[in-house]
Amino acid sequence: MEKRIPTNIITGFLGVGKTTTILNLLKNKPDNEKWGVLVNEFGEIGIDGAILTEQGAQIKEVPGGCMCCTAGVPMSVGINALLRTKPDRLLIEPTGLGHPKKVVATLISPQYEKYVDLKATIALVDPRNLSNTKYTENQNFNDQLDTADVVIGSKVDQCTVADIDAFNDWITDQAPAKTFSKLIKHGELPLEVLDNVRLHGSASSQIEDHHHEHAEMEPQFQLPPGQTYIRKENSGQGYKSCGWLFGPEVEFNFDDLFSMLSDLTAERVKGVINTDQGCFTFNKANGVLSVNNLSLQGFESRLEVIDSQLLPWDQLEKVLIKLADIE
Template identity: 65%
Template structure:
């Protein structure tokens, strides 16, 4: 039996996780879905957020799914398929090569087990006029392999941004199956079952990598904080994992994070106001109460410049009452 499977890709900050959360909230009540999450950072924020929906989630942290962790990715997919989900959603890192996971899913290993449906790419229309993105190979690749393109965050976009999105869609050859302009990652769930396009120009090659295999991060007994850094694709990340005993002052934490100039900050944090999900992208702050308690606090900061991690570490530890 083949499992319907979708790749939901998009560059850093395009809203992939929010879109997947929306899909999980609106899936048929009688269906069980599974999600495989890959993140550029080492801490694993998206998996913690998506688990709140009671969905079976597996994470492959530390960069591109195939480049950084090809073996763990295949193992994770196999494990999820054994649970016999009604659908499998795969979220590659926004800074990775989505074509590599596409090649993995269409390889002989999974061909008999996966019914690969459309690949969906989310894009912030504002980025389609920005040379920083238009010259980025990963940004270009993610949009090129997509069967469906979702222009997200239209509430933050100008009329010129919307025109740029529509012009881009109209120029695609071969054309995309579908395109939508949406807010907050809300797009019709029916899109998931669309059939992939037959693109004779699409070339997807398997890639091998002989680097270290990513290992799950855990705190040892008596340890209250763990920090990990990663870099690649012209970006740098630093993430923190705090023990369940640590509680942050919400107001102080949000004030400090809002002052950072980083391109992306994500976290699931235990605070004096409850467990909160934090999402800061290009200066736009989004905060929501988590739907379930978190055993640990996790936060990841990503930027195109290496930030003063030691200084930030000292501030976070002070806010956590650890120094």
Template identity: 65%
Template sequence: MPQQVPTNIITGFLGTGKTTAILHLLKNKPENENWAVLVNEFGEIGIDGAMMSDQGAMIKEIPGGCMCCTAGVPMSVGINALLRTQPDRLIIEPTGLGHPKEVTAKLLSEQFAPYVDLKATIALLDPKYLSIDKYRDNQNFNDQLESAQILVANKMDNATEQDIAELAIWFETFKQTHPIESAKLQLLTAIHGELPQTILDIERTDITQETTTSHHHHHNHADFEPQFALKPGEAFTRKENKGQGYFSCGWIFGAEVNFNFDQLFSMLSAITAERVKGVMNTDQGCYAFNVSNGVVSVNKMSLDGFESRLEVIDSQLMPWQQLEDVLLSLMVD
């Protein structure tokens, strides 16, 4: 490598808008630069990579929430593959249920330190979560915030006056217990993940790295690539995952399968799961669907010949077979 690659970890809990923020950064990156993104997802089918591939970046995915498992082999393989492309910048998006401190420790290790210029870690936060016990009491939620030097209160357009007041009180308390100097800890606000490019060049503040593995849902992936390609003649497949108090179910449908857009939108609007993502071929074209807090966001994609993918994550086990039956009923010729 001729020089160290500027690298950022962009973390945050489920539904805080990490993927949307990265998409905004990719869309507005300098035209002469080639960026690479390593994506880790709790689900088994990989949605975020499909959304980002439309922006021309080099994407590698690690499914199943296992970026740091098996001694970090999946992550190491993925990073090595991306560094070999000699990108101008590397962005790493851990799963919303992941432990960014372990990712940081890996990037600062002797294996990668000569090749990676690790900048400030950025953690996205939905202010509404600060008033909900199941988030504030979640160890992963707190670990992600503790790992960051830059906190971004995203989705400020949906925040109430009470949410904003709670954010200010929380941040003052957080600074008192954060392991870096409070003067160097930054809190920014954003709408729709619209982060300024300059945020990526803020230097990292050295803090003591404490890694934990007890909360991990371990896998034994031999490689970082998904191992779930559709078999010849198979119209779709389903993959489930569970761990850390959450359950996920994902589907992949063959590129020849299309869905009724209006009916699909209605179905996704009715799902009460905490997180729903999909990139789906419909009778109106290929669209990315993103459902968070009951709000469905839709973006047109330029993908062609793409296998449709849908992932549902919730803290309760859902009736996956019933959901699958509804999906199958929405298929059109």
């Protein structure tokens, strides 16, 4: 390769708006540049890749919990495929339950030092979570913030003055200091932040090997021939997920689906779903369900539900089958 590719890790816990932020970055990137995005999700279905594909970037997915497992092979396969397309910039979105230090260590290893110019690691945090022990006592939550060179307070439009004060106090107390911090809404991260430098040595320390249960890592979860839908589960780090993939011929009733997802008591819900009113993304975090229209056609519907408790997946599946009118 003629030059090292500027690369950023964009990390953050479940529901902080990583995908929304990357979508905004892709919408505002220079027209003459080609960007690559490596997406990792805790679930097995691969929702984010479907959402980001609309923006024309080169997308590679690593489903199944943690891209740095199995000696980093799934991550390396995805990075290598993207580097072969000679992108002008590479963005890496680890799962909200991922291990950012291990990802950083891989990117600055001899394997990639000639090809990847690792810039600042950017962590998104919902300021409301800084006052909640459910998050502040979670090791991954703290690892993500500790690893970051840049910390962005997201969803500021949903925060109180006390939430913003908590964010500012946290930033002030950091040692070494972060290179940059900012409060944003709707994922509106300025492009120039991507060129902030990495704090050498602060994020690349090794961490203990971790082990968690997940299915084999596939480059893309596929619906077997002859099947209308399939379900896959994953667990690890205190969380459970269940995902469904439905064939492109399956169409859900929008109103009934919206009502069901609104009532669903899960910590995180993401989906790209064909309905009788078109294709939509469904995104639920902090109890709020947001919906956006997509121009995708002929695409399999995907739904992922994540919670710290084991939910009644069989019962939920029966509801989905009824809403899709599958016999």
